[in-house]
Amino acid sequence: MIERYSLSPIKDLWGLEEQYKRWLEIEIAVVEAFEEKNQAPQGTAEKIRSKAVINVEKILEIEKVVDHDVIAFIKGVTDEMGDEARYFHKGLTSSDVVDTAWALALKRAGEMILEELKKYYDELLQKAQKYRYLITVGRTHGIHAEPTSFGLKFLSFAAETRRNISRLEVSLERVSEAKLSGAVGNYANIDPEIEKSALLKLGLKPTDVATQVVPRDIHAEFLSVLALIGAGMERMATEIRHLQKTEVLEVQEPFRKGQRGSSAMPHKKNPILCERLTGMARMLRSYTVTGYENISLWHERDISHSSAERVILPDACMTAYYMLVKSQYLVRELVVFEERILKTFDTSFNLVYSQRVMLGLIEKGLSREDSYKTVQKCALDAWEKRTDFKNLLKEDEIIKSKINSEDFEELFSNDYYIRNIDEIYKRFGL
Amino acid sequence: MIERYSLSPIKDLWGLEEQYKRWLEIEIAVVEAFEEKNQAPQGTAEKIRSKAVINVEKILEIEKVVDHDVIAFIKGVTDEMGDEARYFHKGLTSSDVVDTAWALALKRAGEMILEELKKYYDELLQKAQKYRYLITVGRTHGIHAEPTSFGLKFLSFAAETRRNISRLEVSLERVSEAKLSGAVGNYANIDPEIEKSALLKLGLKPTDVATQVVPRDIHAEFLSVLALIGAGMERMATEIRHLQKTEVLEVQEPFRKGQRGSSAMPHKKNPILCERLTGMARMLRSYTVTGYENISLWHERDISHSSAERVILPDACMTAYYMLVKSQYLVRELVVFEERILKTFDTSFNLVYSQRVMLGLIEKGLSREDSYKTVQKCALDAWEKRTDFKNLLKEDEIIKSKINSEDFEELFSNDYYIRNIDEIYKRFGL
Amino acid sequence: MIERYSLSPIKDLWGLEEQYKRWLEIEIAVVEAFEEKNQAPQGTAEKIRSKAVINVEKILEIEKVVDHDVIAFIKGVTDEMGDEARYFHKGLTSSDVVDTAWALALKRAGEMILEELKKYYDELLQKAQKYRYLITVGRTHGIHAEPTSFGLKFLSFAAETRRNISRLEVSLERVSEAKLSGAVGNYANIDPEIEKSALLKLGLKPTDVATQVVPRDIHAEFLSVLALIGAGMERMATEIRHLQKTEVLEVQEPFRKGQRGSSAMPHKKNPILCERLTGMARMLRSYTVTGYENISLWHERDISHSSAERVILPDACMTAYYMLVKSQYLVRELVVFEERILKTFDTSFNLVYSQRVMLGLIEKGLSREDSYKTVQKCALDAWEKRTDFKNLLKEDEIIKSKINSEDFEELFSNDYYIRNIDEIYKRFGL
């Protein structure tokens, strides 16, 4: 991931030194487990901990010769260690360390993402509550449809986010599965009890059945959840981009003091953050394709997944994290022009009430088909002539004969459209 | 989906007539709910049911004029219905019907898929049990690694499948969410209680917060679970393809009497079913990309998801189903050449025991580094000269000085490698 | 592909009978080549042609036994053929027939697509010419930017389409490559001259170096070109969807007499065709992923590509074709509200001239930085207060001191913005 989109603390997870630290953390946890089971002398882990040296440069130098990163790490760290080195990496295969380290890193990253996802959810809830009763034009196909609650937009994003929280929690459980079961996953040279105990120390748990590696459906699922999370933010950002269009301008992405929208056009305030989120959502879903392809490894494993994962697992985590932090800010600081939202109704000549008029006719005994035709005629007329729909209806003979003027007025009441909003919120738990 | 890969009963879900039947089923459920809440006269639903006519040709004719499939359906079905037609589709928008029908169809399809997934799981378990103690060469990077259990391969597929069962069950719950909340999802012209009651009759439940449509993250998740299921079978099929290679030939895909492998080469028995599954897994993952893109609809919905869904939702379901049915057969009828599996050890000169010899040296007090070097030297020698590794070791001075001959022989015992197999199976619940 | 989106003539390419006809066409071409090279008695091809029977049901029955579609075809077609059958499929392998048939079908499909692509291009050109001098607001980030030519939008789509025509032509050349070189592509049992001659008869040419199959990068490239074509129409459709939004309404997708926009809302005219195209573009790009994965076959071929290709190659062709036919109609019949286009300027308070004012100041000697600040202040002010930018500028001290009123007025001339339009069109060749 490029520096531009890297945020702490999640970016600090991915440096080489951090990786080596995780590897060491794992190797020591195994030796501690050995001690517990009397497979190593008491104090060995402690000695290893104090003597182990992580020298990134040195390890990379060794790697140039051995062409294997874990072997270089072991050599580099244990070089001056003395006799305890015999217990270091004992009975393990490289993937035990690498995949358990992925579990550690992804669990930590996933928890950070989950935390930001929940904060994002809270921001959405707050906006949902704040604008619960603000009437706005609902739009389908980009066309004015019927009045609705402005807050409901945010509640819909919140509902999607709540599903994503649940998905991430499930996936996080699986991502916390690791393995210390040797070259082909059968504990040939390590005791299953050692695995269980060492992983427990690390906050992880054994995966059901490993090969040399943790099965990759787990990582693919994680990536697919991140893609869903990204698409959720994309949906929100797309809504804002639409509402910020010059002709609509019902909301505006926060525009900071001193900010400039365009090098050429001094008047521009562009929803650049929303657009950035949109592009990033594309990246997140592209990673899933690789994730799915990584599942079908040869036999007890091939290492084809590894090169891709070194790039996409950190990038996917950082992208999701960055998007969530920015989305919180975006939702929190969103400028909402309430007056404009109400004025929008003017631009569609009261046509948004057409269904209700049609249903009014049906209620008065007209057939569905005739009601539809009556209303559509006036509606298309109003639209074409850009004149008020309500006025046209008033002069329609069928309307006049079927609906008295009091009932008629009532058909254009906005309150009608949000009378069930509380029920929606209540069902959601608000 | 092409006829070639379409199997009953799942293929019968997708015809136009079936779709219209689902739509009618939904419309009637709503009228029944109306009756319960006294929003329609008692008996209305019954009358509608008896008078409704699904005439596919006629509906398609109407659609040519109105250019809207649900409107054509309503018109076609209610044309001769009489007064009850007033309650038909009352307060609903097309998407209420369409998305609830998707929920019905995907729930039914998903249940069929789940059933086959469980049967596939059972076949894997049976093979896992049958070959629990059959020793085979474990391979990493395509290279012989260490002895392991042949059954463990199947247990690993089973474990992945068990996760997929769990994923599908979760996704099925979500896919069973539908909506009957009108044009912008705010129950403007329909009572939330009607939705709840009608969906209950259909075996569905209301989604948390709908727009005009059921949110598409639900469908994207479903597609991503199907992709995971597909990738699981791809992994299994890839294993068989490898094991069936001429030089390996440890297993063979079932080859039916009368079958011909090649139009040119009469001797061929090819793993064509496994290859077919591999290609289909690619299709399944490609659908997810579209699924993710379908999430970010404009405002209260645009209909861009619809054209793609008409194609990919049935195709994805049918592909997954077809693959599962074929995979069961494949696993059940798989020909396993046990003798060949054992003979495979000969082709790598006892090198698969190299780690154990190294660990033996470490146990005798040699440093990890020196042990590795000692063993690697003999190992590379054996490989290069294509001669027995064990014999070379016997003549090595360091080995001779460190390990007595009894201990030495013990290092080449296969039983050692499967002594923890029972623990793995036990953890899995077997 | 579902019937709903299948159009003749392209859909007629894909039936089973059509496929068998292509296979027969190829088999006969080979025998004709044999005759030419005196490798078969004169008249053999003619006899085969007259005696060959394509009975779809029968072939499928045979396939149930032999589990191989080409073998079943050969058996079915030659069953009652007599001695000539000896020259039928002689020296060929199934893939010779299957891949050459793909070349035939894709070439024909590709030519149909190319023809529609060129017609689509013509429609775009016509609109580009028609609206060459119609002033419209250019929008970036969805925000009004600067005046531009409405026709230029179509010219930009046309330019992209012209690149796509060129790409498709290149790809069509490659897709027309086939092979008749036997089981592993080395002409073991067939003369290279036979291949050349038979393919020539079929309007094809030999691929450079085949394995058992035509290399799949060729098909992947074809799919990627279709995805580009789809994305081009998606861009056009997205533009229309934006311009048809209620608040903008500068254009409208054709709405046929009798058409209904919504089952609930009689007033709706929705850009459903544009949305349909958008969804289909997603499908087209999803196919590429499978196309790329199909390239890396094992050794001289595995058949994993085949199951996917049977579905996606026809579907991709038909989807592209359908989209092109519909896009032509869409562009041709597009309703353009010229008055509305001009009125749009009112909604942004003359802010679209801000860059020009800034450049005016720079020309008068003010620094870029100061000019930007001066103009941005008035611009943001105008936007916030929703008042005329030009009026605000008139009262600005710096403006007054730097620009006289005649020069000032000139800064707001629309003609200025399209004075280079002719040059753009000229460069394009118009």
Place this chain on the structure above:
Amino acid sequence: MIERYSLSPIKDLWGLEEQYKRWLEIEIAVVEAFEEKNQAPQGTAEKIRSKAVINVEKILEIEKVVDHDVIAFIKGVTDEMGDEARYFHKGLTSSDVVDTAWALALKRAGEMILEELKKYYDELLQKAQKYRYLITVGRTHGIHAEPTSFGLKFLSFAAETRRNISRLEVSLERVSEAKLSGAVGNYANIDPEIEKSALLKLGLKPTDVATQVVPRDIHAEFLSVLALIGAGMERMATEIRHLQKTEVLEVQEPFRKGQRGSSAMPHKKNPILCERLTGMARMLRSYTVTGYENISLWHERDISHSSAERVILPDACMTAYYMLVKSQYLVRELVVFEERILKTFDTSFNLVYSQRVMLGLIEKGLSREDSYKTVQKCALDAWEKRTDFKNLLKEDEIIKSKINSEDFEELFSNDYYIRNIDEIYKRFGL
């Protein structure tokens, strides 16, 4: 891209300082063009060049305030410039600079990639020539098929690579298209002649019709070509992985002195580079999905493509470059065990000659159907009993009655299978 997979010189293209240098290069080229057309005083460009300061830290500081990278760049670079600054970025919009800089960077990157692609092609050709007459078993479906030339494998990769060279050359032409046509691409504030002249200086050319940006189909095509290039290397790497499997071991990826294959198993020599390439090919194709999605921007542009491009364009270039460099090494240093290749025939009992025997029978007048059955019976027998096919045939009554022993022996000659190899090479131009 992570450091691990970044190679010079291509990685040096992507730093921030390099980007700013490209931007400056462009800004100056425009001023030079101004001078030529007398739109700026002579010497302005020279002065700008000498006074312009690229101070990365300072620019980033400014960006924090203005939240716009190009504006920050302009401000940072021109801060102390004096009067010439008035001509800096005059008439341009940010995208003029950014997209022209992409063209510069991608053209340079593309040329580097093309150079390596050609070198890779040369390595393939050399191996194709070297092993032109080395007989090997051709394999389809992973099963022995018929004898063929080992060099032909490389020629097939070379043919694909030659197509990729051609694709990249075409795409490079398009990627070299840039634009300097202002905020909405209509040259409102800049002369088309300035664009032409400035781009010429930069080695670029104007794109046909720009919006605010260069149309993104150009970049998507470039990414799809890189994906094809990647898939080509994946195919080659997959072949090697297969041929290096323990049971096959016909080739071996170079294994350097000191290298270690496994931290656990001292005997392992794994095709890790091939596997790495395989994983990277997955990454390359995932980028295309984003590339296709980036095409359909809103109106005269939105900036959603930008965040993704900042990551994937450099990453895609570097990944392709890295893969090509490594693939050259891989092919060049590949260890080929010629003896093993010949010995492989033993493992399939002469079955690879089955087609030829069948054709021999047909030539002797037996029907195709009967010939197939005769040969298949012996073939399946030989396979099942793992005994020599040729011996079984010798005892078959039909064979004996149809083919005399001299002709029979001839059917098992390997030379027969490569007698057309020279023709294939000749057609290819070798």
